[in-house]
Amino acid sequence: MNVMGLATCWFMRTIEQEAEEVAGGLRRRDPALLDYLIQQHQYRLFRYLLMLTGSREEAEDLFQETWIRVLEKGHQYKKRWKFETWLFTIARHLAIDFLRRRRPQSLDALREPAGTARPFELEDTTSSSAFEQAFQGEEAASVATALGHLPAWYREVLTLRFHEDMELEEIARVVDSPLSTVKSRLYRGLEMLRKWLKDIEA
Amino acid sequence: MMEDIHERALKLIDKMQVEGVTAEERGWLDLHLESCSQCRKQGSETEQALRALRLALPQFDPTLVRTTQMRARIRARELIENAVRMRALWISCTLSWVLGVVSAPLLWRGFEWIGHRLAISRAVWMTGFALSWVVPSVVVAAVIAWRQGRGTSVMEERWRVILENGHA
Numbered sequence: 001m002n003v004m005g006l007a008t009c010w011f012m013r014t015i016e017q018e019a020e021e022v023a024g025g026l027r028r029r030d031p032a033l034l035d036y037l038i039q040q041h042q043y044r045l046f047r048y049l050l051m052l053t054g055s056r057e058e059a060e061d062l063f064q065e066t067w068i069r070v071l072e073k074g075h076q077y078k079k080r081w082k083f084e085t086w087l088f089t090i091a092r093h094l095a096i097d098f099l100r101r102r103r104p105q106s107l108d109a110l111r112e113p114a115g116t117a118r119p120f121e122l123e124d125t126t127s128s129s130a131f132e133q134a135f136q137g138e139e140a141a142s143v144a145t146a147l148g149h150l151p152a153w154y155r156e157v158l159t160l161r162f163h164e165d166m167e168l169e170e171i172a173r174v175v176d177s178p179l180s181t182v183k184s185r186l187y188r189g190l191e192m193l194r195k196w197l198k199d200i201e202a
Numbered sequence: 203m204m205e206d207i208h209e210r211a212l213k214l215i216d217k218m219q220v221e222g223v224t225a226e227e228r229g230w231l232d233l234h235l236e237s238c239s240q241c242r243k244q245g246s247e248t249e250q251a252l253r254a255l256r257l258a259l260p261q262f263d264p265t266l267v268r269t270t271q272m273r274a275r276i277r278a279r280e281l282i283e284n285a286v287r288m289r290a291l292w293i294s295c296t297l298s299w300v301l302g303v304v305s306a307p308l309l310w311r312g313f314e315w316i317g318h319r320l321a322i323s324r325a326v327w328m329t330g331f332a333l334s335w336v337v338p339s340v341v342v343a344a345v346i347a348w349r350q351g352r353g354t355s356v357m358e359e360r361w362r363v364i365l366e367n368g369h370a
Binding site: 067183186 | 269
């Protein structure tokens with residue numbers, strides 16, 4: 001076996017060991033492990049929730065609720081799963097429930113245009129100004145404005161693909177949608193982001 | 203024909219970012235971009251948009267992590283305590299069920315004897331026997347429900363104290 005092969009083997013073993021430790025710790029409800037996981041994933045989870053909700057306050061509430069849910073459902077976590085995928089799936093389910101309660105609307109409002117999505121979808125009530133407030137720095141202002149114009153289902157897949165660098169299959173698992181839906185959302189989201197950024201800069 | 207070529211190039215620019223392209227497609231695209239300024243512009247706009255997206259940093263409140271960790275610790279303690287209580291309850295329920303089964307013939311005879319001595323009708327002492335089986339489990343279920351309700355309010359109270367004082 002060459003050096004690259006050995007390195008890959010060692011890396012894979014490390015990932016497996018870590019997943020096993022996480023699964024064991026979650027079953028035991030080990031507070032030290034949970035502290036570590038919260039610290040480790042704080043920024044990424046918050047960014048994902050912010051992209052989903054478009055509101056800083058709601059993202060903060062959901063951030064806490066997600067970790068409490070991780071603690072309660074920790075025994076269901078399997079070491080063969082990627083922790084981030086499982087975490088984002090939990091966060092997404094909570095966000096949908098939370099938004100349904102907080103912003104009750106008809107099911108029609110939760111649908112993606114052209115009826116391509118299933119009824120159980122994220123609604124889009126984000127105002128671009130609320131979204132801008134959640135970002136820091138002048139450079140981010142135009143992106144925040146552009147993102148504020150994008151519906152939540154596009155922002156969600158964009159962040160999973162381009163912030164989290166997730167594979168398309170992983171994204172499909174998180175958003176519980178077919179691969180073709182994920183792809184079409186990514187293409188459409190990218191197109192809209194490009195268009196809005198161009199308009200804002202012009 | 204020319205439109206088809208540009209359309210293909212624009213599709214490949216997005217495909218490269220979203221799902222990746224084959225070496226053959228990449229080669230074709232590079233060749234096309236060398237000679238087409240319009241498509242090259244679209245390519246650089248796409249890259250700029252994604253770079254800007256990746257660099258956009260949401261503001262993060264550092265106290266959120268501490269509050270979440272504290273809340274998770276309290277909930278973890280609560281869940282562990284509940285698990286210990288539930289285990290003890292299950293063990294005692296199992297023991298009581300086994301003892302109940304073992305003692306059932308004796309209890310039956312006891313109820314029968316009392317019914318005979320007091321000249322009570324068969325239906326009445328049989329109902330008494332049935333109740334002696336049902337009542338303990340009903341009491342245990344009520345105790346569990348009460349404890350769970352109490353557990354939730356204790357949790358809420360602890361959480362309220364944290365929010366007010368900033369510590370557990």
